[in-house]
Amino acid sequence: MIIISNLPIDFQLFMKKILFLLFYFSLETAFAQEKDSTMMRLGEITIMENRIGIPFSKVSRNISVISRKEIETTPARSIQEVLSFTPGVDVRQRGVSGVQANIGIRGGSFEQTLMLLNGIKLTDPQSGNHMMNIPVPLQSIQRIEVLKGPGSRIFGQNAYAGAINIITTLPETKSLQIQGFGGDFGMRGGHIITSLPIGQYRQTLSISHDASDGHQYNSDFKVTNVFYESGFELDERNEFSAMLGFTDREFGANGFYTDAFPDQWESVQTLLSSLSHTYNHNSLYIQTRAYWRRNIDEFRLRRNEPEFFTNNHVSDVLALEVNSSYTSDLGITGFGIEGRQESIDSNNLGQRAREFLGFFAEHRLELGEKADIRAGLYSNYYSEYGWRHFPGAEIGYQLNANNRLYSNFGISYRIPSYTELFYQDRSTTGNPDLLPEEASNFEIGWKLNKSRLRAEVVYFHRYTQNLIDYTRILSDEDPNPNFWTPGNVSEVTFRGIETAIKYAVNLGGTNAKLQEVSFSYNYINADLTQNEGVQSRFALNSLRNQFIAGIQAEFFQKAELTLKSRYIERIALDPYFLLDARIDYNRMKTFGLFLEVSNITNSDYIEAGFVQMPGRWVKAGISLNLF
Numbered sequence: 001m002i003i004i005s006n007l008p009i010d011f012q013l014f015m016k017k018i019l020f021l022l023f024y025f026s027l028e029t030a031f032a033q034e035k036d037s038t039m040m041r042l043g044e045i046t047i048m049e050n051r052i053g054i055p056f057s058k059v060s061r062n063i064s065v066i067s068r069k070e071i072e073t074t075p076a077r078s079i080q081e082v083l084s085f086t087p088g089v090d091v092r093q094r095g096v097s098g099v100q101a102n103i104g105i106r107g108g109s110f111e112q113t114l115m116l117l118n119g120i121k122l123t124d125p126q127s128g129n130h131m132m133n134i135p136v137p138l139q140s141i142q143r144i145e146v147l148k149g150p151g152s153r154i155f156g157q158n159a160y161a162g163a164i165n166i167i168t169t170l171p172e173t174k175s176l177q178i179q180g181f182g183g184d185f186g187m188r189g190g191h192i193i194t195s196l197p198i199g200q201y202r203q204t205l206s207i208s209h210d211a212s213d214g215h216q217y218n219s220d221f222k223v224t225n226v227f228y229e230s231g232f233e234l235d236e237r238n239e240f241s242a243m244l245g246f247t248d249r250e251f252g253a254n255g256f257y258t259d260a261f262p263d264q265w266e267s268v269q270t271l272l273s274s275l276s277h278t279y280n281h282n283s284l285y286i287q288t289r290a291y292w293r294r295n296i297d298e299f300r301l302r303r304n305e306p307e308f309f310t311n312n313h314v315s316d317v318l319a320l321e322v323n324s325s326y327t328s329d330l331g332i333t334g335f336g337i338e339g340r341q342e343s344i345d346s347n348n349l350g351q352r353a354r355e356f357l358g359f360f361a362e363h364r365l366e367l368g369e370k371a372d373i374r375a376g377l378y379s380n381y382y383s384e385y386g387w388r389h390f391p392g393a394e395i396g397y398q399l400n401a402n403n404r405l406y407s408n409f410g411i412s413y414r415i416p417s418y419t420e421l422f423y424q425d426r427s428t429t430g431n432p433d434l435l436p437e438e439a440s441n442f443e444i445g446w447k448l449n450k451s452r453l454r455a456e457v458v459y460f461h462r463y464t465q466n467l468i469d470y471t472r473i474l475s476d477e478d479p480n481p482n483f484w485t486p487g488n489v490s491e492v493t494f495r496g497i498e499t500a501i502k503y504a505v506n507l508g509g510t511n512a513k514l515q516e517v518s519f520s521y522n523y524i525n526a527d528l529t530q531n532e533g534v535q536s537r538f539a540l541n542s543l544r545n546q547f548i549a550g551i552q553a554e555f556f557q558k559a560e561l562t563l564k565s566r567y568i569e570r571i572a573l574d575p576y577f578l579l580d581a582r583i584d585y586n587r588m589k590t591f592g593l594f595l596e597v598s599n600i601t602n603s604d605y606i607e608a609g610f611v612q613m614p615g616r617w618v619k620a621g622i623s624l625n626l627f
Contacts, residue, residue, distance in 0.1 A: 060394035060406035122272070173195070177193045291318075320339050359379045
């Protein structure tokens with residue numbers, strides 16, 4: 001049941017009207033006849049896993065796909081803000097426009113979500129706080145695939161509660177796109193994206209910059225992204241590709257990590273480079289790639305007094321992967337190997353390094369015309385913990401062309417970050433004796449995929465016996481003098497149900513048309529067992545109730561209106577309701593305009609740390625598509 005009693009009376013009535021409208025449209029679909037639709041046909045999309053690619057309609061997992069159109073029309077200025085409208089995803093921002101945010105899936109922490117860029121793992125040994133330092137402008141992203149549930153068998157360690165794969169493409173035609181915007185709180189920015197193919201060589205370059213004077217004291221920021229991608233087809237079997245990205249973020253960090261020092265400040269630079277070769281002929285597919293990620297982080301407790309307390313960290317990740325698949329009469333077999341070294345040079349965490357070696361093996365078999373099964377194993381060697389093995393399996397049954405039942409099971413795995421192991425400050429101390437987290441996961445679901453209607457209902461269960469959480473002993477003193485210390489201290493069981501529906505209404509005429517309605521409701525119950533007399537920092541802050549609704553409309557075949565609403569309730573935190581809107585005019589034309597209004601209801605809320613998020617704020621801009 002969705003709880004709205006804590007909202008103002010006017011907005012209680014508003015939400016009830018929205019719920020009624022969306023419920024009405026969902027009932028209408030049960031009697032509607034099939035018609036042509038502009039809704040994206042997800043069944044034609046292949047989910048981009050590293051070894052076995054599967055059409056969306058045959059995937060036996062709960063996966064959300066955010067399309068290019070959704071990215072363009074969502075009232076959002078960053079990847080983080082786009083993800084906040086995804087069912088089951090908990091986005092906790094410290095600031096706006098992608099300054100810094102933590103992403104959790106199904107009650108998992110930000111350390112338990114794996115981010116990927118075109119299949120490349122964006123792990124950071126220092127801290128999961130840097131997982132979203134992604135050097136790709138939002139406008140360069142083709143789509144985002146959100147895999148919910150255990151991903152260790154598919155992507156390796158740290159895909160604990162789920163994985164998010166950001167996918168870009170290389171256009172085969174020339175293009176140049178320019179966008180600029182401004183708004184409240186001194187917000188300004190823009191991007192330039194150009195594609196210039198030369199024969200068989202395709203390439204694209206994108207640059208973006210966002211800045212703001214801040215919505216409160218010491219909340220100013222500057223974010224710059226530069227991304228270059230290229231590809232070259234040597235012949236019909238062989239293709240080479242490369243990526244090079246850089247992001248520079250500088251921001252006032254008031255309330256990011258503590259409320260005792262309002263002048264906190266941070267500067268982060270992240271570099272990502274990769275080179276890959278793909279061989280694809282007949283039944284054999286082999287992709288080999290190498291990549292390097294460097295993250296440089298400077299944090300000051302007092303912005304203008306670096307001598308008071310400053311942390312400097314430089315972390316590096318070097319990796320080599322080979323991923324393959326072979327198709328035979330017995331199905332598709334996937335196999336792969338990865339090697340990775342992670343290192344850090346820090347005045348707080350020390351100079352440290354660790355090595356990984358992992359092996360993947362899996363097979364997908366179709367059982368007749370309606371059933372299929374997929375099973376596999378990921379074996380990982382970690383230089384400090386030895387060998388670990390993580391099996392998993394999926395089974396699906398196609399009831400008919402539109403309805404599918406599925407279930408899956410898997411073991412997930414996450415190693416501690418260097419911050420959890422060794423960090424020291426005035427209120428926190430690390431724990432070098434931490435063990436990796438492991439969890440057993442189960443999921444069962446039903447999905448409907450028709451030309452105008454998509455719907456899904458999923459139940460999941462995740463049990464962790466050695467959850468890593470920061471705790472401290474309770475005290476009658478204020479402030480509490482005891483240190484926050486991470487430990488494998490808790491057992492926790494997450495149970496939840498996820499429901500989502502999206503319907504291409506196409507109701508109206510040339511002058512005004514309601515194109516699409518969507519809504520989702522997710523409930524999570526966290527059953528935590530831990531010692532008495534201690535306080536938990538993270539385990540009791542997961543999502544409990546999440547409601548997301550959206551409407552898209554078109555006017556005079558030129559203007560598009562997107563309205564998005566969210567109701568978020570977390571365990572032990574105050575719930576809040578947000579309403580955002582965006583209007584695009586001539587979005588696909590040579591010259592276009594857009595207007596965004598965030599937090600229309602002017603809600604008072606905090607997502608992470610002690611950061612008071614902005615009230616109502618407006619942004620407007622122009623776009624040029626020159627060729």
